[in-house]
Amino acid sequence: MLEIKNLHATVDGKEILKGIDLTIGSGEVHAIMGPNGSGKSTLSYVLAGREGYEVTEGSVTYNGMDLLTLEPEERAAEGVFLAFQYPVEIPGVANTTFLKYALNAMRKRRGEPELDALQFLKLIREKTKALNMSDDMLKRAVNVGFSGGEKKRNETLQMAVLQPRFAILDETDSGLDIDALRIVADGVNALRGADRSMLVITHYQRLLEYIVPDRVHVLAHGRIQRSGGKELALELEEKGYREFGVDEAA
Amino acid sequence: MSGTQETVDQVRAVTEQSYKYGFTTDIEADLAPKGLNEDIVRFISAKKEEPEWLLEWRLKAFRAWQAMEEPRYWAKLSYPPIDYQDAHYYAAPKTSNRPKSLDEVDPELLRTYEKLGIPLREQEILAGVEGTETKMPAIAVDAVFDSVSVATTFKAKLEEMGIIFCSISEAVREHPDLVRQYLGTVVPYTDNFYATLNCAVFTDGSFVYVPKGVRCPMELSTYFRINQANTGQFERTLIIADEGAYVSYLEGCTAPKRDENQLHAAVVELVALDNATIKYSTVQNWYPGNEDGVGGIYNFVTKRGACRGVNSKISWTQVETGSAITWKYPSCILQGDNSVGEFYSVAITNNRQQADTGTKMIHIGKNTKSTIVSKGISAGRSNNTYRGLVKILPKADGARNHTQCDSLLIGDQCGAHTVPYIESRNRSARVEHEATTAKISEDQLFYCRQRGLDPEDAVSLIVNGFCKEVLKELPMEFAVEAQKLVGISLEGSVG
Amino acid sequence: MSTPTPIRGATPQTALPYTEQFERLKAGLPGSGLDWVDALREGGASAFAVNGFPTVKNEAWRYTNLRPLEKVVFEPAEPRSDAPGFDVLPTVRAAGTSATRLVFVDGRFRHDLSSAAGLPNGVEVAGLADRLAGDPDWIAGRLGRLVDVDANPLAALNTAFLGDGAVLRIGRGVEVAEPIELVYVTLGREDRATVFHPRTLIVAEPMSRAVVVEHHVGYGSGVTLANHVVEVDVAEGATLHHYKVQRESGTAFHLSHGAVRIGKDACYDSFILTVGARLSRNEVRAELAGTGGTCRLNGAYMVRGQQHVDTSTFIDHAQPHCGSREVYKGAIDDSARAVFQGKILVRRGAQKTDGHQLNRALLLSDTAEIDSKPELEIYADDVKCSHGATAGELADEQLFYLRARGIPKDEARGLLIGAFLAEAIEEIPEDTVRENFQALVAGWLAAR
Ligand SMILES: Nc1ncnc2c1ncn2[C@@H]1O[C@H](COP(=O)(O)OP(=O)(O)OP(=O)(O)O)[C@@H](O)[C@H]1O
Numbered sequence A: 001m002l003e004i005k006n007l008h009a010t011v012d013g014k015e016i017l018k019g020i021d022l023t024i025g026s027g028e029v030h031a032i033m034g035p036n037g038s039g040k041s042t043l044s045y046v047l048a049g050r051e052g053y054e055v056t057e058g059s060v061t062y063n064g065m066d067l068l069t070l071e072p073e074e075r076a077a078e079g080v081f082l083a084f085q086y087p088v089e090i091p092g093v094a095n096t097t098f099l100k101y102a103l104n105a106m107r108k109r110r111g112e113p114e115l116d117a118l119q120f121l122k123l124i125r126e127k128t129k130a131l132n133m134s135d136d137m138l139k140r141a142v143n144v145g146f147s148g149g150e151k152k153r154n155e156t157l158q159m160a161v162l163q164p165r166f167a168i169l170d171e172t173d174s175g176l177d178i179d180a181l182r183i184v185a186d187g188v189n190a191l192r193g194a195d196r197s198m199l200v201i202t203h204y205q206r207l208l209e210y211i212v213p214d215r216v217h218v219l220a221h222g223r224i225q226r227s228g229g230k231e232l233a234l235e236l237e238e239k240g241y242r243e244f245g246v247d248e249a250a
Numbered sequence B: 001m002s003g004t005q006e007t008v009d010q011v012r013a014v015t016e017q018s019y020k021y022g023f024t025t026d027i028e029a030d031l032a033p034k035g036l037n038e039d040i041v042r043f044i045s046a047k048k049e050e051p052e053w054l055l056e057w058r059l060k061a062f063r064a065w066q067a068m069e070e071p072r073y074w075a076k077l078s079y080p081p082i083d084y085q086d087a088h089y090y091a092a093p094k095t096s097n098r099p100k101s102l103d104e105v106d107p108e109l110l111r112t113y114e115k116l117g118i119p120l121r122e123q124e125i126l127a128g129v130e131g132t133e134t135k136m137p138a139i140a141v142d143a144v145f146d147s148v149s150v151a152t153t154f155k156a157k158l159e160e161m162g163i164i165f166c167s168i169s170e171a172v173r174e175h176p177d178l179v180r181q182y183l184g185t186v187v188p189y190t191d192n193f194y195a196t197l198n199c200a201v202f203t204d205g206s207f208v209y210v211p212k213g214v215r216c217p218m219e220l221s222t223y224f225r226i227n228q229a230n231t232g233q234f235e236r237t238l239i240i241a242d243e244g245a246y247v248s249y250l251e252g253c254t255a256p257k258r259d260e261n262q263l264h265a266a267v268v269e270l271v272a273l274d275n276a277t278i279k280y281s282t283v284q285n286w287y288p289g290n291e292d293g294v295g296g297i298y299n300f301v302t303k304r305g306a307c308r309g310v311n312s313k314i315s316w317t318q319v320e321t322g323s324a325i326t327w328k329y330p331s332c333i334l335q336g337d338n339s340v341g342e343f344y345s346v347a348i349t350n351n352r353q354q355a356d357t358g359t360k361m362i363h364i365g366k367n368t369k370s371t372i373v374s375k376g377i378s379a380g381r382s383n384n385t386y387r388g389l390v391k392i393l394p395k396a397d398g399a400r401n402h403t404q405c406d407s408l409l410i411g412d413q414c415g416a417h418t419v420p421y422i423e424s425r426n427r428s429a430r431v432e433h434e435a436t437t438a439k440i441s442e443d444q445l446f447y448c449r450q451r452g453l454d455p456e457d458a459v460s461l462i463v464n465g466f467c468k469e470v471l472k473e474l475p476m477e478f479a480v481e482a483q484k485l486v487g488i489s490l491e492g493s494v495g
Numbered sequence C: 001m002s003t004p005t006p007i008r009g010a011t012p013q014t015a016l017p018y019t020e021q022f023e024r025l026k027a028g029l030p031g032s033g034l035d036w037v038d039a040l041r042e043g044g045a046s047a048f049a050v051n052g053f054p055t056v057k058n059e060a061w062r063y064t065n066l067r068p069l070e071k072v073v074f075e076p077a078e079p080r081s082d083a084p085g086f087d088v089l090p091t092v093r094a095a096g097t098s099a100t101r102l103v104f105v106d107g108r109f110r111h112d113l114s115s116a117a118g119l120p121n122g123v124e125v126a127g128l129a130d131r132l133a134g135d136p137d138w139i140a141g142r143l144g145r146l147v148d149v150d151a152n153p154l155a156a157l158n159t160a161f162l163g164d165g166a167v168l169r170i171g172r173g174v175e176v177a178e179p180i181e182l183v184y185v186t187l188g189r190e191d192r193a194t195v196f197h198p199r200t201l202i203v204a205e206p207m208s209r210a211v212v213v214e215h216h217v218g219y220g221s222g223v224t225l226a227n228h229v230v231e232v233d234v235a236e237g238a239t240l241h242h243y244k245v246q247r248e249s250g251t252a253f254h255l256s257h258g259a260v261r262i263g264k265d266a267c268y269d270s271f272i273l274t275v276g277a278r279l280s281r282n283e284v285r286a287e288l289a290g291t292g293g294t295c296r297l298n299g300a301y302m303v304r305g306q307q308h309v310d311t312s313t314f315i316d317h318a319q320p321h322c323g324s325r326e327v328y329k330g331a332i333d334d335s336a337r338a339v340f341q342g343k344i345l346v347r348r349g350a351q352k353t354d355g356h357q358l359n360r361a362l363l364l365s366d367t368a369e370i371d372s373k374p375e376l377e378i379y380a381d382d383v384k385c386s387h388g389a390t391a392g393e394l395a396d397e398q399l400f401y402l403r404a405r406g407i408p409k410d411e412a413r414g415l416l417i418g419a420f421l422a423e424a425i426e427e428i429p430e431d432t433v434r435e436n437f438q439a440l441v442a443g444w445l446a447a448r
């Protein structure tokens, strides 16, 4: 599904990713862990095509396509979804309006018919309920005045509605209480399937108990330092990142 | 500059441009000779078969105008001198001579309005509401084509309730006393250069009178269309809401694409008596000129409402997207105790457009209240200025004003300016003004694009969100149009 | 818009007495005969002759009418050696600390009253007249550089007559801990109206730091016009704290034009406290001329009776990555009138500008008046700019709350007004100055 080869990327002239190699097969869930500032979010932005993140070397192949040549919205239409670490506020734009725009824009791009208001409402009600979100949050402006946890839930809702083929979850577990964590994880697990893959960025082994990964990678200093099975997460939780030349304090 | 610039360029390339009202109607016109002098004033008055007092009034205005100077020193606008002699001051479709019914109206004209999406055939509109609960159309239209009103719909229906809705020329003939009682009482003929010019040469416009205690059941609307080349449009609108009356009025405007600039100098006067409410909404979409600033309408407009009665209310909502130059300050004179003035504005400038717009809230009576919400969006190489006056006179005990002015800049070649004037002479009055300036954040743009929206849609969505507070004040039918317009008018600018 | 259109042609009637004074006196002014000084003065005189006093038609003066000033012909103040009416000079310093204090009486520097003790090396303080007579080279090219006489008629008038005032030079890298105080005393004369045109030049060289405090005090009941121009150059990396308190008498006109240039990574921090004068105007034009600069223009005013106070500021963000902050608060009592005009200009290319302004006025009587015109003019998109303005009286709820706790009405009002003004005064980072200004506010409140 996704093949990242020797990926180097700079931000404001500073090299953050220094040769990432990572292959994620169809239906697989991979987790990335790593110390603060190691480049996890940078990787997710590069994959989603954010401006200002310049790829200087390497390649990313996604379902046979050169992902890096696509505009962000084209990637989205191809099924790439990023749940933001810091979801953005858009004043004055109602959550439903936003979702409807997003869904129909993608359907249009894929040549699928747009949903009418009724169909859309039905879909969104169903998903909201599954995520235990209130209708009130749908009417409010996108992420404006949402608590940290609400924002993360909102990201999950968008994912549930947009049904991506490749989802990157950048610390979607941060800020969630235990119940919310389970609900969100259920939402994510419901999406799992043979033709969907996921990249889950997290600091906590806890999440990986709910979303059990096929592989766990350690990202530090802009490189994948080690990869392993889900037991690697446990080990990291215990020992920290010292082995990778990172101070506890860092 | 990172990818933003790319986006800007890319999108710019896509355009040239979607002013979809830029077509002309090929129709024979009755045209006054070019130039402006007393004879032209008399000519217009004669064409309209006006009474003597009105001609005298026009002539007084014309003489006053000749002694006036164009106000050029304070507004943030720059444009070459206007040659007031190089235009026709009267243009009317030849066949439009007071048609009795729509059947007598030139079919070419009807087609024009169809193309503009303005329904004029009552039967068809009524057919559309047949099944609905009220069986009442949502909207009645007065269609003004160049200098004359060509049709007014649902007049008869409104008359049953005592509401007068007709062209001002007709009102002068049919309701001279009302016109004489109110015309020029809110905007005196000496008010300012453009208003005074309007007094001398105004050709048509709408007249509304809503009698005591009547709530007008449908939106009243005028649709202005400039078609003829080398003409100015000088319309005049007068709306009176008698005690306890309510009316919501909409105004829309378009003009063909032409390379020369055309002058539009309108005057709108509103009078609200005790407990009356007037809601006045405008979607101004005159031709803005091309992306190099060639052509476009010069829009110099004086709009003012007098809240004469206690508890009266006048609310202005405007969405200004068109015109090469906009000079416009819809104002409220809050005379009656407890009267309320509101001004909600979205002004979008793109390419080389210039807008200097805002409001004046003059608090005279006790416990008068005003609210100003202004959203300015500048793109391209345009300049967009909010200019507003809040004046509290000594007797306005307990007066309140709240002003919120937000500007959004798209691209680094445009300008956004905020110039409020706050004058308070009453200690119990409370005046609050806030203004902010920012740009669409890269974060917001990327977030939308990650969710599949292309940059244009993303900007349109974000800007619509930014304008939400104002757009929600528009009547439903207009709000949808206006939202689309916001997107369209920013095409070719986004980043 | 603030640039007046010069009306070419005859000199306005009300300017004539001053152009005549200029012709009569110019040969005797300090430094006369030095080419650059003569040229500077002639430039000022001719600009004033063209424009005369600004009128309310000039957008920058729409709320301050100088007619009462134009009705009087002010004679140039003469040198004097007396100092009647005062024995204690104002200061912000604690008793017993060493003083650097330049004292001016009716615009002229007074050696006998001044002292420059305890200044570190690399700092020069002097009277302008002395400087012009003794060692004019360093000020040549600096004096008059920041002032646009064509756009500012009163600065033009000052320039025509410039002769005395203060010159401060803070040398490269020098930090002056103790405040340098400039005391301008207005005495005037009972028998005629007098005018003087002090000129202050402050140059903070790169990486230097200093605190300058201006006191303006007045005694007596003569009609006076103090027409100040202050030029301030804060060079790269320097920090200048510049505070001013104006307590002239009720017959005084006090006009001041400040022109400030803020270099790269430099910081200009100012505060103006206005209590006195019948009519006063503080104009500050600050240019952020280098990247990374900071400009803080803060102030407070308290006026009563028939006083008129005008604060007109202009912050010019000419370079990217600069910040400006402005907080002005005022209390207006009786039939006094206050004017606040504050403009922030962000020029094309001045990206990452952060500019914020707040002005709030408290109307304390039925006949008090405030006219406020905050203004943003912005030509760059990646900026954060805002302004806020309010006008109104004390909040009833607060007043009631205090009274419900047993505080008498007048005292409660005083407390609340004090708290209102304190918000501005707290912007002053220098403890001694802040405390001194707080005491002045308390004094004003006690006199209500
Ligand atoms: N615009 C920028 N300019 C310079 N450095 C940047 C910029 N954006 C990010 N960085 C740096 O890139 C590095 C990687 O940041 P990134 O956000 O990818 O870390 P992360 O692994 O997601 O950290 P966290 O666990 O805290 O979310 C950090 O050192 C960060 O400071």
Ligand SMILES: [Mg+2]
Residues within 6 Å of the ligand: A040, A041, A042, A085, A170
């Ligand atoms: Mg991160």
